[in-house]
Amino acid sequence: MKVSLTQKYNVPGPRYTSYPTVPYWNEADFNDLKWVASLQKSFVESNSENGISLYLHLPFCESMCTFCGCNKRITKNHSVEETYIKALLKEWSLYCKLLPEKPLIKEIHLGGGTPTFFSKNNLEHLINGIFSYANKAENYEFSFEGHPNNTTYEQLQKLYNLGFRRVSFGVQDYASKVQKAINRIQPFHNVAKVTFWAKEIGYTSIGHDIIFGLPFQTIEDVVDTIEKTNSLKPDRLAFYSYAHVPWIKGNGQRGFDEKNLPRDDEKRKLYEIGKTLLSKNGYHEIGMDHFALSTDTLYKASLNNKLHRNFMGYSASKTQLMIGLGVSSISDSWYSFAQNTKSLEDYYQLLEWDKLPISKGHVLSEEDLIVRKHILNLTCQLETSWNHTEGYFDELPQVLKSLDEMEKDQLIVIEANKLKITVAGRPFVRNVCMAFDLHLKRKSPETNLFSMTV
Known part of the structure; x- marks a missing residue:
């Protein structure tokens, strides 16, 4: 055969x-002093010209999605918000004390977890707290990830007022049997509602994240999901291959049997059919797993060889220095990587001791x-x-x-x-x-x- x-x-x-890649980091040759030295070197080289990027990891979710391998904490107790934001701002203040001048922020991305777990007032407090130590660079780009089930009009408006113009909504798939298998029950109406809200408010780049290769997913499911997506016309799309990594502790990927997953050619066909449908509707394939309309900055960056890729995914512009704040976040000075502890309790304790909450890293x-x-x-x-x-x-x-x-x-x-x-x-x-x-x-x-x- x-x-x-x-x-x-x-x-x-x-x-x-x-x-x-993270499993091949040389942790034995890494320490906090080396990280700080590379951080300061990169900052001096890049801050005044291009600014820096911030990634803020907001780990809380109200329920577990069984396709997800991200670092998260499942809770319905929203009193955790204030404690976590206080810790994030403490970490940011520690970084700013190490920098020779006030940072210019070119990019901010709120990831998770579920950033829209946080109330609009707490999100405002977080962003205002960041800029009590920093200034906005020219042509800045702020983005966040929203859960269609809990993103409110007020959150979208508040973040827009704070300078955010790009939002990505996690869709995954619209088939009820797939949603049940991955514990992500999310009606099309919820996605349509937040997408229309974002357009009405004035967001210039609205993204949807969809996944192929999910349990029980068929060609008909992908076609239906793409057709529904086309009806909403997001500016960009991530069309990810489902990463089945059940050996990662706590990622929840034992919620279905492996025989329920499409494999090899069957799985790839789901992508090819989706890609064909997206192409017919004006979407251009970019890099790996991404699509954008010709009006989106991601497409324009790909045409001009300006596309960049880092721990936040694809970006239309490059910054040399990216600081990751929050539990499990990864920072990148270009010369070195540093990852924060994955334990929320350890994260809080290290900040109480006025220490950067770094657990490992690598000097390139x-x-x-x-x-x-x-x-x-x-x-x-x-x-x-x-x-x-x-x-x-x-x-x-x-x-x-x-x-x-x-x-x-x-x-x-x-x-x-x-x-x-x-x-x-x-x-x-x-x-x-x-x-x-x-x-x-x-x-x-x-x-x-x-x-x-x-």
């Missing part, structure tokens, strides 16, 4: 929101920095290049040799000093990145670490 390309290349692999080597640029190029522009002085590293010939099979399958084109991913190769971007991933090549994982690539 002939093996399809999907079957051939569908292997466990990283999602490449960073390089090196010169080799890491070169490979990181290649992986960013591949995930954002679908090509990368090198010469004798820039972009070259000792193991590049072996990396290119390892891609022979992908070139024979016409998934990539390798020229004298350039590699391009073809249209047929777009489903396998992560596989191409894995060939460049020297940490992965030198030490294959001995246990389950990653979801499947396709």
Whole structure:
């Protein structure tokens, strides 16, 4: 029996929101002093020119969605809001004391968890607290994730008044059997309501997140979800492959049997059908798993080779320094990564002691920095290049040799000093990145670490 390309290349692999990926961080060579030194270096190099980014992790959810692998705390007790915001602002104040001047903030993203778990007044208190230590950069872009079931008109209006112009709503799928399996009961009416509210208020980029490969999901389900999505015409879409990683403690992905999941070619067909429908309705495929209308900044950035990718996902602009605030957040100075503790209790305790709540990190080597640029190029522009002085590293010939099979399958084109991913190769971007991933090549994982690539 002939093996399809999907079957051939569908292997466990990283999602490449960073390089090196978190499991390959050299924690032994990392400490808080090294992180602060890299933070200050990056700040001096970039703040006055471009500003910095902030990611704020708001971990609370009222119920567990069984497709989710994010760090979250399930509770219906909203009294936790004030304590957590106080801690976030304490962490931010500790960072600002380390910086030589007032930061300019180019990007803010509120992620989670469920950011709209928080009341409009507490969200206002949080953002005003951030700007008591900082200024807004020119052409700033503030965004947040909203749950259609609990996002209110008042929250949308309040965040708009605070400068937010981009919002993404988690949709996943509209089929009732799928929603029941992933414990995300969410009628189309709720999504339509918050989408129309956001348009009415004036948000310039409204996004929907949908997922293919969910339990019990069929072609008919994807077609119905895409058609409903097209009727609302969000500006951009994330069309993610479901990452089945049930070995991660506490992620809730044991709420259904694995035999209920579409696999390999069956799963990939869901994406291809969705992509075709989106294309017919004016959406352009961007990077990995993303689509946007021609009027959206994400599409314009992709045309101008300005697309960037980090722990917040794809962005229309690049900042060198991103500070992550909140439990489990990851910061990126370009030269180093630092991740906060995943324990909410430890997070509070470390801040009580006036310590940055960092649990681990990685200082990038010169080799890491070169490979990181290649992986960013591949995930954002679908090509990368090198010469004798820039972009070259000792193991590049072996990396290119390892891609022979992908070139024979016409998934990539390798020229004298350039590699391009073809249209047929777009489903396998992560596989191409894995060939460049020297940490992965030198030490294959001995246990389950990653979801499947396709």
